Amino acid sequence: MSHFMTSETNIADRLAELELKVTFQDDLIEKLNQALIQQQDDIRMLTKLLEKMSSDMQDLQESSVIDQKLEVPPPHY
16 A cells, blocks of 8 residues: 555646646746847837838938939049
């Protein structure tokens, strides 16, 4: 009978250990999920910022080029 009790205790201990591991894994999965959501938000924000900066650079390049008809020739011409 003592072998039977030891076996039951061993199974109960193993089951408790598995439940504890699953709890830790669930917590870790949730933390990883939250980190992934934050990273996706950051990537979206950075993508929008990059698009804005690219558009601003394009506007600056276009505004810095003067139409040749409007360009005044230098004084030595």
